[in-house]
Amino acid sequence: MRPAAKPEAPGLGRSETGAAGQFADLEHERSASLLGMWTFLATEVLFFGGMFTGYIVYRTFYAEAFREAGGHLDLFWGGVNTAVLLVSSAAVAMAVRAAGQGRGKSTAGWFFSAAALGAVFIAIKAHEYTRDYREHLMPLRDLPFRFPGPHADQARLFFNLYFVMTGVHALHLLIGMGLVLVLAALSWRGRFSGGRDAPVEAVGLYWHFVDAVWVFLYPLFYLMGR
Amino acid sequence: MKDMLSPWQALWELLRWAKRPFAALFPPVLSEHADGVDSFYMFLVGMSTFFSLLIAGLIVFFAVRYARGRKADRTRPPESNLVLEIVWSTVPLVLSVVIFFWGARLYLRLFTEPLGGYGEVVYVVGKQWMWKVQHPQGPMEIGALHAPMGIPIRLVMTSQDVIHDFSIPALRIxxxxxxxxxTSLWFQATRxxxxxxxxxxxxxxxxxxxxxxxxIQSPAAYAAWLAQGAAAGTAIQAGERLFTSLGCGGCHGAEGGAIRAPQLAGIFGRPVPLQSDGFATADEAYLRESILFPGRKVVAGYAPVMPTFAGQINEEQMVELIAYLRSLRLP
Amino acid sequence: MNNIASMPASPPAEAARLPARHYLNEAHTLRSWFLTTDHKRIALLFLASITVFFLIAGVAALLMRLELLTPEGDLVQAETYNRLFTLHGVLMVWFFLIPSIPTVLGNFAIPMMLGARDLAFPRLNLISWYLFVGGGTLTLYSLIKGGVDTGWTFYTPYSTLYSNSAVLSTVAGVFVSGFSSILTGLNFIVTIHTLRARGLTWFRLPLFIWSMYATSLILVLATPVLAITLLLLAMERFFGFGFFDPRLGGDPLLFQHLFWFYSHPAVYIMILPGMGVVSELVAAFSRRRVFGYKVVAFSSLAIAVYGFLVWGHHMFVAGQSPYAGLVFSALSYLVAIPSAIKVFNWTATLYKGDISLDTPMLYALGFIGLFTIGGLTGLFLAALGLDVHLTDTYFVVAHFHFIMVGGMVMGYLGGIHYWWPKISGRLYTEWMGRFSAITAFVGFNLTFLPQFLAGYLGMPRRYWAYAPEYQVLNVMSTLGASILGVAYAFPLIYLTWSFWKGQVAGPNPWEATGLEWRTPSPPPTHNFETPPRVTGEAYERSHAARGEA
Structure with a gap:
């Protein structure tokens, strides 16, 4: 059972089971892929954890300012966005299910809808950012920052954290959209049939994670103190 | 009681004695704390030397005794030995506990006010790349700190720009x-x-x-030095001039009844009731915060009308103002 | 005493020739190297890259030592000196020490020690190398072209508001290379979980695998915190955010907490792999099982876990509350216990061994000695009252060099010499190896022992010019550093030479146990002709022979 090595760039290639050469079979490969994704999500938790720690520290220091600043965010659009992301997670769950049943075209459809919902989320977020910019609540570089009351500089910290955390989250969502679109194209061509759907499941996990991060961000920024 | 202490004293004397031949490897000893740190260090050096030599000795001994090709009893090499392993886990644990408490005791002393209180408070402002030292009752000096021998001195320190660190090896602090x-430090020099x-x-x-x-000067020489420097103006006087020129007296005026703002005489070190429940002690940090961010901790019963002075005064002026506020006594 | 003779070691006649086909001669094009997914080739790519970073950072260290030969700042400007120690620290920590054993020896040996054909994600492994080289090049370019003077710790607000140097691009490079660390750690974790050979249960794993597993956990869980901390730092510097700026209500100590939450565990990234290598070497050259196998395995995990709980001991004088200081000091002593246990266990492994002092063993014994001193002086620094005097002096510099250089670099070189016959299929000249191991040990002690003394005398670190009373100790240190420089440069020459010209080694020149020695040297691309089966415990010599099913 000598795996065919590519002559140009030495490596293992795939064995006759369809799995990569270092694995015994597809099931083996799937368990490795999923363990890999869970490990990666653990690093993501720590990555966001650093920012959440910063948020909690300053919220404890400056509780009142953070309450006031939170009131300047748009509860309605924030809520809509939460709903949009939750529905997109459902779409991804459907895609994973369809892939497991070997229905490639259906998988592609669900993935495409999830990406579209992701785009809606980004558009709404852009709308909110624009509003913050117009109201001078965007303390970037030399942009003016105007906040009524005695807590202006602490509210500034709130908006710093808000932009960094939602920005990094949006970046994750954009990456997720890219992955999902690539998978949509591949599954349309039937790449994940016959038990080879481990990548679909792994990307599904990633999407749900990004969604879950928002489920924490929304109450922290929009709801607390209202 | 005295007999109870004697093993410790014996250990102390032993450590001092062990240190003597290596005096050149120690900074001058300027306080009791420094002496205590040196003894602790000698203890750790002794312990480390013992364990390093033990390990090195065993390695060399085994490497020779069981060198390949050399005849030796190699039957049934042990794969583990519970008793041995418990011993060499417990010994480091016990030593660690001893070291921890010893080190903690020395550390907490740095944060504990000496019994008779501090003899004097001196303000230190660091800025790239110099130390400015303000004596409330005396002159401002750059790159030097005069202090009397035998009297506990408290340093209250801040920085104008980046993080610095005020380090005096002779005091081991x-x-x-x-x-x-x-941040603060205190010391009591012995020579x-x-x-x-x-x-x-x-x-x-x-x-x-x-x-x-x-x-470090004798108290008399220090008093003379202070008086001589005070002739050119003290931090308290500079603070008073600032207090006037910034218009603080308009609201906080000592005689004006202080309707719009709290009376400041005698306020230093006292707890003040806050608008938002609770109390704050009017120490250096609270006064500084209230001057720069007046809206944060408003005294109960007053409207938050004070303007901020952030950007108008630097850290040196701040400590002058605080020195002045500190000097105000109730009439 | 053991039945090595019945192992599938090649008889002398065969040993004179390399196998006809192996991973090195599989293909010779550039493409076959730069697009390879073979873990052994990627290990060599990493080996070449980290050697470059090590040499550059080493030259910076020698320049610093030359500057410190005299108390006055006369060789270079203060600004240049600050840039030199920053370059030295940044490159050594992130581009040599952290990747050294994991990406070179781990990449090369882990799959073979597990009896696998490759890591679980070979392409991710290649991406990891590209991220590393990309980040490294960016950092190196900024360090040399623009220069950075913040020190490797990037403390705020100096790094955000006051430094006029290429902080942003340096931080960006470190950030990118962080993802390389994460991917490598992730790959190892999944590989160790899923690709063990039949019969290779967790408690039959070589201790190197245990230590790499513990290291990978830290890589995966600590590096993202560094990434986010550096991202916040960059945001602050670029956009003027106020997270760490006291004038805007931020707290500079928050940066230190976040930074050390990563960087303290990172210390264990820099020592655990060395411990793993030493366990292998002590077992191989004493020809016995490591004493107290399970205890040594679990102490690696214990160190990895405790490592996350002690970051505050870097901040005893930084302004955190004394009570936090007490807690962090007490927790720090917890790390001392498993480390001490390891040292005692290695020593006990020598008892009734069949010891030969070949080059790798000399490095390993050097590691044990230097790590012991490094660990013991850690007790000084974790002791609160004493740390107040010692922190930020040369005592700290000496302490962490004993751990990272005395420990990790000795472990790394020991491992390189041990697996070199497997990597290259050839032997280096033995006396040259022994000479450099002994020279490194002597040079190292001469360099760093005087620094403990200078530190206790009060000499602060990161000083370009210093008080004359410290000169004697500094001259000794510089002299030692020159010897150390020779000891580190020499292996580069004879190992490179032996790669092409050395005597052919045969599959198992050390007569070591472990699956990696049961394939030809150099191994074929797919490592094993038939998937190996394991029937014996780790380092068990009588079973090793029966291993091949």
Whole structure:
């Protein structure tokens, strides 16, 4: 059972089971892929954890300012966005299910809808950012920052954290959209049939994670103190 | 009681004695704390030497005894030995506990006010790359700290720019000097002389030139030095001038009844009731915060009308103002 | 005493020739190297890259030592000196020490020690190398072209508001290389979980695998915190955010907490792999099982876990509350216990061994000695009252060099010499190896022992010029550093030479146990002709022979 090595760039290639050469079979490969994704999500938790720690520290220091600043965010659009992301997670769950049943075209459809919902989320977020910019609540570089009351500089910290955390989250969502679109194209061509759907499941996990991060961000920024 | 202490005293004397041949490897000993740190260090050096030699000795012994090709009893090498392993886990544990408590005791002393209170408070402001030292009752000095022997001196320190660290090896103490907050140190020197002060937290290009000297004088000589310097103006006087020129007296006026703002005489060190429940002690940190961010901790019963002075006064002026406020006594 | 003779070691006649086909001669094009997914080739790519970073950072260290030969700042400007120690620290920590054993020896040996054909994600492994080289190049370019003077710790507000140097691009490079660390750690974790050979249960794993597993956990869980901390730092510097700026209500100590939450565990990234290598070497050259196998395995995990709980001991004088200081000091002593246990266990492994002092063993014994001193002086620094005097002095510099250089670099070189016959299929000249191991040990002690003394005398670290009373100790240190420089440069020459010209080694020149020695040297691309089966415990010599099913 000598795996065919590519002559140009030495490596293992795939064995006759369809799995990569270092694995015994597809099931083996799937368990490795999923363990890999869970490990990666653990690093993501720590990555966001650093920012959440910063948020909690300053919220404890400056509780009142953070309450006031939170009131300047748009509860309605924030809520809509939460709903949009939750529905997109459902779409991804459907895609994973369809892939497991070997229905490639259906998988592609669900993935495409999830990406579209992701785009809606980004558009709404852009709308909110624009509003913050117009109201001078965007303390970037030399942009003016105007906040009524005695807590202006602490509210500034709130908006710093808000932009960094939602920005990094949006970046994750954009990456997720890219992955999902690539998978949509591949599954349309039937790449994940016959038990080879481990990548679909792994990307599904990633999407749900990004969604879950928002489920924490929304109450922290929009709801607390209202 | 005295007999109970004697093993400790014996250990102490032993450590002092062990240190003597290596005196050149120790900085001058300028306080009781420094002496205590040296004894602790000698204990650790002794312990480390013992364990290093033990390990090295065993390695060399085994490497020779069981060298390949050499005849030796190699039957049934042990794969583990519970008793041995418990012993060599417990011994480090017990030693660690001893070291922890010993080190903690020395550390907590740095944060505990001496029994008779502090003899004097001196303000230190670090800025790239110099130390400015303000004596409330005396002059401002750059790169030097005069202090009397035998009297506990408290240093209240802050930075104008980046993080520095006020370090005096002869006293075995140091503390970071952080912008935006006050940190403190205290010491009681046991002899006179001049000793180096270093900046120990990297602070930029001329970090290694941010030096100073600690000048310990007899109390009489120090009093004379202070009086001579005071002739050119003290920090309290400078603070009073600032208080006037910034218009603080308009609301906080000592005689004006103080309707719009709290009376400041005698306020230092007292707890003040806050608008938002609770109390704050009117120490250096609270006064500084209230001058820069007046809206944060408003005294109960007053409207938050005070303007901020952030950006108008630097850290040196701040400590002058605080020195002045501190000097105000109730009539 | 053991039945090595019945192992599938090649008889002398065969040993004179390399196998006809192996991973090195599989293909010779550039493409076959730069697009390879073979873990052994990627290990060599990493080996070449980290050697470059090591040499550059080493030259910076020698320049610093030359500057410190005299108390006055006379060789270079203060600004240049600050840039030199920053370059030295940044490159050594992130581009040599952290990747060294994991990406070179781990990449090369882990799959073979597990009896696998490759890591679980070979392409991710290649991406990891590209991220590393990309980040490294960016950092190196900024360090040399623009220069950075913040020190490797990037403390705020100096790094955000005051430094006029290429902080942003340096931080960006470190950030990118962080993802390389994460991917490598992730790959190892999944590989160790899923690709063990039949019969290779967790408690039959070589101790190197245990230590790499513990290291990978830290890589995966600590590096993202560094990434986010550097991202916040960059945001602050670029956009003027106020997270760490006291004038805007931020707290510079928050940066230190976040930074050390990563960087303290990172210390264990820099020592655990060395411990793993030493366990292998002590077992191989004493020809016995490591004493107290399970205890040594679990102490690696214990160190990895405790490592996350002690970051505050870097901040005893930084302005955190004394009570936090007490807690962090007490927790720090917890790390001392498993480390001490390891040292005692290695020593006990020598008892009734069949010891030969070949080059790798000399490095390993050097590691034990230097790590013991490094660990013991850690007790000084974790002791609160004493740390106040010692922190930010040369005592700290000496302490962490004993751990990272005395420990990790000795472990790394020991491992390189041990697996070199497997990597290259050839032997280096033995006396040259022994000479450099002994020279490194002597040079190292001469360099760093005087620094403990200078530190207790009060000499602050990161000083370009210093008081004359410290000169004697500094001259000794510089002299030692020159010897150390020779000891580190020499292996580069004879190992490179032996790669092409050395005597052919045969599959198992050390007569070591472990699956990696049961394939030809150099191994074929797919490592094993038939998937190996394991029937014996780790380092068990009588079973090793029966291993091949």
């Amino acid at each position: 140091k503390r970071d000097v952080v912008p935006g907050r006050y 006179t002389g001049e000793f180096p002060i270093y900046c120990s937290e990297y602070c930029g290009t001329l970090h290694s030139q941010m030096l100073g000297k600690l000048v």
